[in-house]
Amino acid sequence: MVPNLLVLGGTTEATALCREMAQRGMNGTISFAGRVARPVRQPLPQRVGGFGGVTGLSAYLRTENITHVVDATHPFAAQMSQNAVAACAEAGVPLAALTRAPWSQEPDDLWTSVPDIAGAVAALDRPAVRVMLAIGRMHLSLFARHPQHFYLLRLVDAPDAALSFPDHHIEVDRGPFNMENDLALMRAHRISLIVSKNAGGSGAYAKLRAARALNLPVIMIDRPKMPDRYELHEVRAVLDWVSHATTDLGV
Ligand code: 3Y8
Ligand code: NAP
Numbered sequence: 001m002v003p004n005l006l007v008l009g010g011t012t013e014a015t016a017l018c019r020e021m022a023q024r025g026m027n028g029t030i031s032f033a034g035r036v037a038r039p040v041r042q043p044l045p046q047r048v049g050g051f052g053g054v055t056g057l058s059a060y061l062r063t064e065n066i067t068h069v070v071d072a073t074h075p076f077a078a079q080m081s082q083n084a085v086a087a088c089a090e091a092g093v094p095l096a097a098l099t100r101a102p103w104s105q106e107p108d109d110l111w112t113s114v115p116d117i118a119g120a121v122a123a124l125d126r127p128a129v130r131v132m133l134a135i136g137r138m139h140l141s142l143f144a145r146h147p148q149h150f151y152l153l154r155l156v157d158a159p160d161a162a163l164s165f166p167d168h169h170i171e172v173d174r175g176p177f178n179m180e181n182d183l184a185l186m187r188a189h190r191i192s193l194i195v196s197k198n199a200g201g202s203g204a205y206a207k208l209r210a211a212r213a214l215n216l217p218v219i220m221i222d223r224p225k226m227p228d229r230y231e232l233h234e235v236r237a238v239l240d241w242v243s244h245a246t247t248d249l250g251v
Contacts, residue, residue: 014072057087
């Protein structure tokens with residue numbers, strides 16, 4: 001049986017995997033939720049939009065004759081990862097997650113860890129500061145509870161409606177980011193506090209390097225709990241798994 005992969009994408013690692021698969025002439029499709037207007041062009045065929053829950057995903061696996069699923073979604077995409085575990089079990093398709101280790105605090109880092117986004121909102125219940133809120137768009141409205149702050153918001157797409165923050169600046173940009181730009185951004189807006197998800201990987205780490213250089217405190221949001229699944233951390237390990245998992249299927 002020739003492998004035919006479904007890569008659940010949306011991360012730097014997913015893109016790297018697709019590039020390697022294309023170079024090897026492997027069959028596969030990368031999937032996006034459709035969260036942003038123009039997902040980055042990928043070297044494999046791509047599909048955009050939800051599957052329709054677990055049943056939709058397991059039906060997709062069958063109709064598209066998917067032989068392996070690689071969940072290379074972001075560590076905060078917990079619902080997609082849960083659905084992938086359930087759908088692959090239902091359809092009897094091998095699943096591996098391509099994920100990255102969480103960032104750990106360096107000696108000069110000034111982190112305060114909070115368990116989730118609500119924890120980050122609660123941590124902003126303080127007199128006015130100038131916050132770089134670099135957690136995207138999906139949960140912004142929760143922070144409107146603290147209008148006393150100035151917010152530097154970094155978004156992949158310009159918002160289609162006015163935001164309810166009285167004092168904010170929107171930076172429309174997509175990563176991967178670099179330290180020089182993030183340093184300049186924090187200086188230009190006189191940032192005194194950063195809010196970040198513990199995304200891991202390299203694409204979003206620049207702001208933490210910049211925060212360290214400027215001795216700025218960071219509210220670090222811990223990752224949501226993930227279901228038990230087979231986890232890998234390197235593209236090469238995924239490709240090895242595909243060949244072995246194929247063999248395990250006896251063909
Ligand atoms: C649609 C697909 C690649 C993938 C690149 C990575 C790195 C750059 C850094 C900051 C943090 C944030 C955000 C971020 C980064 C990579 C990676 C990563 C963080 C794209 C992409 C999609 C998304 C969705 C988007 C979320 C948002 C989160 C912006 C593509 C560009 C903040 C996560 O407007 C929205 O609705 C945006 C939604 C989910 C989190 C949120 O809650 O708003 N990612 N990001 C995916 C889909 O439709 O399935 O165009 O490439 C991908 C990338 N974004 O191939 O190089 O691997 O993490 N993405 C966070 O970490 O906090 C920005 O500003 O410092
Ligand atoms: P989520 O909350 O875990 O998933 C919500 C629903 O979105 C899923 O049930 C599924 O809908 C759909 N979905 C999610 N990822 C999908 C994918 N790759 N392909 C097809 N459908 C998908 O997901 P999220 O946190 O909104 O993340 C959405 C996308 O953005 C993912 O690709 C993720 O890798 C990327 N991303 C997220 C973050 C973040 O901070 N959350 C950061 C960077 C990149 P159905 O139930 O209908 O199938």
